[in-house]
Amino acid sequence: MFEPILSYLDPGTGATLLQLALAGTAGIAAASKMRMNKIKRRLNRDEEAEPVQAEGHVEEPTSTQ
């Protein structure tokens, strides 16, 4: 219906966390979503990091030969 307008007032990180803390189960749900995002990001980071390690493993024996 509306174009998203960037809010001119900063809600504040601490204030948002408190709203979640006071919102009962809805807050827990929102906080778990944030936690999941964080875990997903960590997994993605590990996945991205893996091929680099693999390359190193491949290169190592060639260099010793």
Added chain:
Amino acid sequence: MIESGSFRDPSARVFYHEGRVLRGLAPDAADVDAATRASGLMGQLVSKGLFVDNWIVDDVEPPEGVPRAAVVESARLPVVSYPSEWSFAMLKDAALVTLDANLAALEEGFILKDASAFNLIFDATTPVIIDVSSIDPFGEKGIWTAYSQFCDHFLAPLMLESYAGVPFQRFLHGKVDGLPIGDLNRMLRGRSGIHKGVLSHVRLRSALERRASRMDTQERSDVGGAQLPTEAIVGSMQKIRKLISGLESTAGSTWADYEEALPYAPAEVEAKARFVEEVAAAAASHDVALDVGANAGRFTKILSNHFDHVIGIDKDAGAIDGLYRAAGDAGLDNLTPLVVDITNPTPSFGWRGSERASFVDRVKPSFATWLAVVHHLCLGIGIPIDQVVALIAESSDEAVVEFVSIEDPMSRRISASRQDALAPYSQEVFEEAVAGTVVSRSQVTETRALYHLRSL
């Protein structure tokens, strides 16, 4: 003329044209505004008395630099006041109006995008939201963006006065952003910290702010994307509403102590009232009157019968709180009580020093009463008589001033602890200072006289 205080929201700017209050809206804001009218929300907010009356106009061209997708006109209210000039009950009522407007908006899928106390002014004794462009679409999920601002502007000052017994006005004097919750957390030490709402809105909040300050950008961005369903936001607002409804001031009133120690004689009060009544009835202009040192508002109420609007000011927030409640109960729709110390009235402040106007620039009375004030200024604070008369002269064209001699019991009480020599204080010195402006004079008692001054 563009309002200097309306630059923060780029989608709407306030300007004035021939005495009318107008807002130029950017295309996005105009769409939202149209939707709030179409949904019936705006009509509801106005009819409930939460928003000032406002309507779309097409006969005014906004000035250069003002958005022009739509122009909204608002009813003009006679007095613009700021939160530091409100008493406890006034700030509390303004907080409740802010919450009620949010709750009404959420029912229609909208929310107020900010919660600044400067968005409200008092229409006599009724707080109304004047920032009619502060509504945003909310949908079904989101976060109360203005929660933090609401706490700083309303909850923190109210908690300070209720839980610590400290009047909040001096903490808001010259402030555009309220009282930070972090400051309140440090102020509410010991037993004052066990009261309702402190653990969550102050202690836990401060702990979470510390935690947030250690978060990296990605984590902050995650928190920024958090959403709660409408019901959860409504539930939180209702809880805060209940919390605020239960807060009462514990600061007390210095005037109440005075009146108990030195009550006025009824005959003297009657004589004063008669003089004020007669002069007010014959005043050259009947637009705005100012009652300086209003106390419980005995004379402010008399003035309200003779002027379009009356502003009663006193530095005693407890006295103004009483007057606010009494005037509201009596349904006086032209009396605005404000907490203002005449020796240090609100200056202009905020961005570039001019975002908010000074009290002197906002309130331009044609008539003023200075009853039982001069001796407090001269003997209590040590201001020379000619300075006080200069202030009276520049405040209005016509005035009633009471002179209380140094032999009066109240004068003696005020100056009892003074050992140092004061500037000369006597009825002769006063009469010399006001010479040429005295219309009439009445000696009410041996130590008290009233003067009607004009075209000072």
